[in-house]
Amino acid sequence: MNIFVTIGHTRFDSLFKKIDTYQRDDWNFVFQMYDGEYMPKSGVSIRYTDNIDEYYDNADVVITHAGAGTVYHLLEIGKPIIVVANSDRIDTHQEDLIRYVEDNHFAQACRNLDHLEGLLNNVNDFEAVKYHSEPFLAGIDIAKILKLID
Amino acid sequence: MHEKVILVIYGRGGHKEQMRRLLNELKKKSPNLQFVSIADVDDQFGSLLHYKCPEPRDKFNVWSAPFKIPYSAFISLIQCIRLVAKYKITGIVSTGPGMAVLPSVLFRLLGKQVVYIESWSRFYSASLTGRFMYYVSTVFYVQNESMKKLFSRAKYRGRL
Numbered sequence: 093m094n095i096f097v098t099i100g101h102t103r104f105d106s107l108f109k110k111i112d113t114y115q116r117d118d119w120n121f122v123f124q125m126y127d128g129e130y131m132p133k134s135g136v137s138i139r140y141t142d143n144i145d146e147y148y149d150n151a152d153v154v155i156t157h158a159g160a161g162t163v164y165h166l167l168e169i170g171k172p173i174i175v176v177a178n179s180d181r182i183d184t185h186q187e188d189l190i191r192y193v194e195d196n197h198f199a200q201a202c203r204n205l206d207h208l209e210g211l212l213n214n215v216n217d218f219e220a221v222k223y224h225s226e227p228f229l230a231g232i233d234i235a236k237i238l239k240l241i242d
Numbered sequence: 243m244h245e246k247v248i249l250v251i252y253g254r255g256g257h258k259e260q261m262r263r264l265l266n267e268l269k270k271k272s273p274n275l276q277f278v279s280i281a282d283v284d285d286q287f288g289s290l291l292h293y294k295c296p297e298p299r300d301k302f303n304v305w306s307a308p309f310k311i312p313y314s315a316f317i318s319l320i321q322c323i324r325l326v327a328k329y330k331i332t333g334i335v336s337t338g339p340g341m342a343v344l345p346s347v348l349f350r351l352l353g354k355q356v357v358y359i360e361s362w363s364r365f366y367s368a369s370l371t372g373r374f375m376y377y378v379s380t381v382f383y384v385q386n387e388s389m390k391k392l393f394s395r396a397k398y399r400g401r402l
Binding site: 159186 | 246248255259260263268270271272275332333355361363367369380381385397399401402
């Protein structure tokens with residue numbers, strides 16, 4: 093199973109440390125680790141990429157931080173994902189997104205890194221509900237408010 | 243000098259992505275859109291004039307706040323004065339983060355429009371910036387219907 097791990101523009105060393113404890117020859121990891129200090133040992137690492145869709149295409153499952161832009165995009169393309177709460181950060185707004193994903197069964201959610209290995213084992217059995225985006229229709233109103241158009 | 247422009251304020255990660263999508267929407271309605279910008283990253287979108295401002299809140303270190311907030315406020319005050327002197331700015335639109343608050347207060351005092359779009363990652367709880375901007379902005383959008391429970395006057399018109 094090809095697994096791509098992405099954390100966007102954040103730091104999440106404890107995620108990579110946890111994954112490095114797994115003893116599975118059939119799991120091939122690629123890590124996008126931004127400016128993290130810990131270099132993952134159990135796969136290929138990149139800091140950042142402008143062609144992230146290529147990495148998504150090559151993965152059977154994507155482990156992603158709870159960043160909305162990444163998560164919505166992955167749901168839109170119908171990728172199997174595991175959304176992980178970044179416990180290295182102080183803010184809690186990731187919790188909202190995780191709850192949304194979990195309540196609607198769009199993807200598997202991970203609040204505790206000790207559970208991640210179990211969620212990976214469950215990837216093929218999890219039945220995700222299809223996500224539908226809700227397009228943003230306020231462009232014209234905002235253009236009027238800011239006097240860009242009459 | 244004195245072209246009609248808007249000021250856009252955004253930050254790294256999701257704030258930037260939401261602004262990218264918003265600017266695409268605005269350009270569809272106003273193809274000659276011109277804007278100046280403030281962000282904690284380099285210019286991403288072809289701004290007429292871009293200022294880099296440090297984000298006042300460090301999400302990895304809560305103890306730096308007493309130093310970073312006055313510093314960030316001072317920088318953005320100077321940046322706003324320069325922008326207002328150089329361009330005829332009709333208003334602000336921001337997708338957060340916290341650095342949007344002070345310029346928004348200044349622009350409201352100057353009688354300008356301020357549009358704030360609460361983060362698309364909010365479903366059940368308000369951001370600190372959102373709580374301020376609800377009172378500072380002239381129009382406040384949320385990107386999830388469930389947020390209208392927290393911000394009754396907010397508008398919901400879909401997700402960026």
